[in-house]
Amino acid sequence: RHARDLAAWFRDKEAVLPQGSITARHIDSHDTFWWPLPGFKWRREQYGLPVTRALLATWSLIGGAYMTFVGGEVGLEDDIRRMNRLRAELPEVRIGAADYDAIRADDDRIFAVARVHRGHASLVLVNFSNAEVSTVVTVDNSIVPADRGPCRIRDVWNDIDLSSANGSSRTSDRTVDRTGSIAVSFAPYGARVLTIRSMEPRP
Numbered sequence: 001r002h003a004r005d006l007a008a009w010f011r012d013k014e015a016v017l018p019q020g021s022i023t024a025r026h027i028d029s030h031d032t033f034w035w036p037l038p039g040f041k042w043r044r045e046q047y048g049l050p051v052t053r054a055l056l057a058t059w060s061l062i063g064g065a066y067m068t069f070v071g072g073e074v075g076l077e078d079d080i081r082r083m084n085r086l087r088a089e090l091p092e093v094r095i096g097a098a099d100y101d102a103i104r105a106d107d108d109r110i111f112a113v114a115r116v117h118r119g120h121a122s123l124v125l126v127n128f129s130n131a132e133v134s135t136v137v138t139v140d141n142s143i144v145p146a147d148r149g150p151c152r153i154r155d156v157w158n159d160i161d162l163s164s165a166n167g168s169s170r171t172s173d174r175t176v177d178r179t180g181s182i183a184v185s186f187a188p189y190g191a192r193v194l195t196i197r198s199m200e201p202r203p
Contacts, residue, residue, distance in 0.1 A: 002108035003128035010062060010113070011100035023064035027055050028072035042072060049075050050189040054126050056083065057157065057191035061124045062113055063098045086156060086193060092117035093124075093193075102143045107135035110186065114143050122156070123194040127186035139180040143196070150199040153182065157193035 017023070026032075027043045039045060044052045056076055060066040060083045073080055087094045096117030103114045109129040115122045121143045127133050144151060154161050184192060 003111035003126065004105070004108045006058075006128070007100050007111050007113060010098070014063075014098065024067050025059040025062075025064050026067045026069075027052065027059060028069045029067065030069050033069050033071075042074075044075055050130075052076065053079050054128060054189040054191060056080070057193075058111055058124070058126050061086065061093055061115070061193065063096075063115070082157065090115075090120070090122055090156070090195065092120045092122050096120070096122075099143070102140035103137060105135050105137045105184075107133050109133055110135055110137070112137060114139065116143060121196045123182075123192075123196070125184060125186070125192045125194065127188065127190045130188045132185070132187060134183070134185040137182045137184050139182070139196075141180055144180055152197050152199045154195050154197075155192045156195050157191050162194075 014023075032043075033041050036046075042052075043055065047055075053076065056079050066083070092115040096115045099114040099116055100112075102116075103112045103123060105112045105125065109127060109131075110133060111124075111126040111128055113124050115124060121139075123137065123139065125137065152161075182194070184194075186192065
């Protein structure tokens with residue numbers, strides 16, 4: 001019913017797969033393409049590009065291999081380039097574990113999963129509604145320990161630094177507060193991939 005339910009379904013499905021197995025995830029495939037009528041074959045034709053972009057961000061960044069059928073990339077070229085770049089640059093997105101229990105969005109419309117690998121963490125967050133959403137995302141201290149110190153949060157899906165929590169113009173960093181909470185806003189069907197990195201001490 002909600003994006004949170006989808007995250008729970010992925011969590012439960014992955015839990016019963018054999019250890020080391022890899023899931024190939026697709027939006028469009030040979031099997032989904034041939035049976036619909038012309039003009040209604042692709043997910044972008046069935047649901048529109050904004051919804052398809054949200055599906056792409058989710059399916060391609062939660063782990064496993066992403067595949068599509070030739071032609072499925074039309075209208076999504078920039079998103080696919082971005083997805084491939086993030087998978088190449090971020091080890092936690094490429095090979096890290098997907099932790100659905102270590103993160104929670106207060107709004108049910110937000111899909112949330114933490115990708116973690118050897119101390120690096122990225123949060124995959126997707127708005128599955130056609131409305132703007134502002135919510136709070138809470139991250140477990142197993143992802144961001146309370147004694148870790150200040151962290152820099154960057155939205156690498158949209159290629160922007162988040163604004164400073166204290167309004168300072170000296171830096172464009174947002175820190176995770178002591179409860180592990182982050183205030184985040186989303187456009188309709190918007191995605192954010194937030195990298196969490198320790199900040200270097202300032203002189």
